[in-house]
Amino acid sequence: MRSGREWRYRLVLALPLVCLSGCGGGQSTLSPHSGPARTISSLWWIMFVGSALVFALVVALIAVGLLKRRRTSPGTKFVVGLGVVLPVVVIVSLFVLTLDALPKTSPSSAKTRFQVDVVGREWFWDVSYPATGARTANEIHIPVGVPVDVRVTSSDVIHSLWVPELNRKVDAIPGHPNDVVFDAREAGVFRGQCAEFCGLEHAHMALEVVAEPRAAFDDWLHRASAPAPPPANARLERGQQVLLGSDCEYCHRIAGTNASGTVGPDLTHIASRLSLAAATIPNSRGYLAGWILDPQHIKPGNKMPATNLSGPDLQALLDYLESLR
């Protein structure tokens, strides 16, 4: 019985260690890529070791109780010592750790340079850069080494923005704007996901944070602030007409065209994005076509209806969308 439990324990203890080294590119709280995320992961490891010690103590005492040969007679002193003094020592230490870590992970401490507005929607993230006109979805670009104030709110139900490798989560609540600081230490793509249950497609409400060197970021912001490029040839022209002639424009916005809907994600520079449907599928021609024709198969319950298009119309539309870089 005891050996079985120990064996299991070794296994489960080993698992996070394996993943710590081998699970990059996910959204692990244990592979921090910013100061705040590192503070929190250190908290975890400190508490994990402390908990393991207390747990070992309890199991050892139970084992003594069950297997002992001599009589022992612990009394009230034992109960007060282990049941009052020990918890008091533990919670005082934890409280000190909390007071130390709280400012490091809170927005007030960092001198943020600029703000990104993120609005949680059922079921995507509407992202905009105030005073630039740049607007995108499900993708937040930030410069490496520059603390960015991410202001989070919601226009429908409560969501929660969670990019574990950069910082703690923060709820997106209608009428309550909240802030969280993203300050990536190195370039990379960090996945995040909605953490507050928000209805049918809560499972498919992810996003990516793209941290890139300052120059690359400035370049991206410059392009993202511009309206969509006008169609460069007749084929793209036709694609744009398909879009403007279908239901697409009622829900989507493409800056520089008549499409100005606000129900779905902004498509002005859709071709430059890493993924589609709130980081649910890759941004490739095939997936894009599948999404347009039957979005309910990929993400059942989402607000986009299927679009019925002829083969040539679809191809032209895809060409046009792929030109929106």
Next chain:
Amino acid sequence: MAATNVEQLRHEWAEPGALMTAVATVDHKRIGVRYLITATLFFLLAGLEAVTMRTQLARPNERLLTPEAYDQLFSMHGITMIFLFVTPMLSGFGNYFVPLMVGARDMAFPRLNALSYWVFLASGIFMYSGLLIGSAPDAGWFSYAPLSSTSPGSNLDFYGLGLIFLGISSTAGAVNFIVTIIRLRAPGMSLNRMPLFCWAILATSLSLVFAIPSLTADCLFLELSRKWGYHFFDAAHGGDALLWQHLFWIFGHPDVYIIFLPAVGIVSTIIPVFSRRPMVAYHLVALATMATAFLGFGVWVHHMFAVGLPQITMTVFAAASMVIAIPSGIQVFAWIATLMRGRPVMRTPFLFVVGFIVTFVIGGLSGVMFAVIPFDQQVTDSYFVVAHFHYVLFGGAVFPILAAIHYWLPKISGRMLDERLGAASFWSIFLGFNLTFFPMHIAGLLGMPRRVYTYPSGMGWDALNLLSTIGSYVLAIGILMVVVNVLWSLVRGRPAGNDPWEANTLEWSTTSPPPNYNFATIPVVRSPDPNWDEPQRSDLLLAHGHETVATSELEGELDGVLRMPEESVWPLILAVSLAVFFVGLIASSNTAAWTGIGMIVVSLAGWHLPTARGDERSDPPPAERTGGWWGMVLLIATEATLFAVLLATYFYLRFEPKGAWPPDGLRDPKLLKPLVATLILVASSASIVLSTLAARRGQLVRVRVGLLVTIALGVVFLILQRQIIDASLRAFHPGTDAYGSIFYTLLGLHAAHVVLGVLLAAWAVLRTIRFDRSAVVTVRVVSFYVHFVNVVAAVVFLALYVSPRG
């Protein structure tokens, strides 16, 4: 103590025919067993839901379930486990064993007890009928607004109305337990000799009395928003989404201890028995139980660390949350000390208890981590929290419940369970449980959010989820083994005898199963372990009626003899009437809802008719503070909490979303007419005081005049209030904004209480037709309610009419 004694008791406590017993019994043992069976069925349903979800989550991108189905399953799983299984299951054990453990012959209010069960059953069926028609609640067990307040369909109405309905059962049950424990203990059982299980039930019941109103108010706001267009949670109309969360967790965190404390009481019952030693640090453990229940009310904000509250608020609540580690620590190490002192006997109940300590310590340790605010903000709403609360709730409540089944079933059925099958089921459950839930800690740390119906591959979550799913099957097999063991034992189990475990508490001093009257003689208690006392107890004979004894609250000194009520079908009829009312609400059928209200009034009247065997020999109430006195005080406590929550909501909505109050375009409400109406109502306090004074002196005419004046003043108030509301509606209505919503909710709810006060006064008038001492008590108890309603009227007046001018 002779055969004649037992013969007389058999006659006095004889049951009517089987059919009549089925619908009308008030025997706490029958009601307890019904609770246990019904709750077990809900547990099996919730387990089935869980296994289905785990199957969906076994692999990434699985499409076994649609998101609609998954959302309903996880919501019903949580709602069922929390509201329809754990609490009712523990109520079942409480119902069966609290009277036996304190040496009483029934609960303090047997008919109210029957009502609690019927309402629990009806509300459970009500909530599950949503699943049958494919529109079960689908926003989780805590159903955050505005998702819950704006979702289409009836799904969330089954939740909101169902929980208000169930709250009646929980509140009635809690009041019953409290009065039973403080009034019906055997002579000599002072509070410091009371079994720890009874301490736990007392702490839990007190928590329920003060926690349920917050949930009721929240669900009331939810339904008013969903069905009648009120704006409590809607930021665009002056409401606030966080209001839901505050009220929910003011209920929800105490509810965690409501679930956990009775389970802990079971552990504190079983450990001394199987260690063959009295509980070490008994007093500290009793104190820790009460302290946990009390502290539970001061920590709710730790469920809301990610919503963006001020740091100072969060820090205070984090500190309060950490303090809970102290009473938990005391209990854990008191169990371990008892176990170390004794010579443990490894039987199935004890295995489950040891399994409980191990899993609960893990859950407690991960629980303390949530008080470290930044860590909480990182892992809350991830699978880490799913792992944590299953360690606390499955580890902390289900293991003790399984221990209790193996420990107490021999008393209930008179037969033992099989030890080998018991041990096998324990290992299957223990291993399956840890295999299911331990990997979830890691999945959460690796970033897997909770409540997702599927997940992408390549995140490091696949293997962990597969392990969890396999674990859930192993766990399910273990549970089925328990079911088989229980059914087998009912048919073939070895006869248990009175006391198979050589236990220390009173339930083991009577036969298994106990007779209708529980004890042939009323035990007299001299220590916390009465069944271990030598020599034999010197019992009291009490055989000449359908009676039990009452004792004083603290010392347990003999106070008098209570005549216990007979069977009654009215609790069942009242429960059905309530069900008609709630079905009318969910179906938006005014006819059905009003029919329900009519039926409720009729069944309340029927309930209080004198019964055939009933009042022929009504003893004078033995003490100043009778059961009815305590019952009314507790009812007022819970109702006062409800109004406190509503008034807190009024000021929260006024100060939290900042803006003018009343909102722009509205003038301050007019003062004069409400002032006059309030003064008229408050005057009824004077008339009812005259009534109570006259009742004590036996001046029948003055009693009646006082009561009739009280009724008249109440009616005049209601007429004036109607005019005030009509006038206000011309300026603004509940759908205008949050101000209108809370304004009319407060006025409406208070008016409903005035109606109830008037009805109670009318009932008191009827009780004076045959004027005896119990009528004196009735008048006194009704006067409390009238005073309460009048105080609320004054406070509501100050809040609604005076405070906006400040």
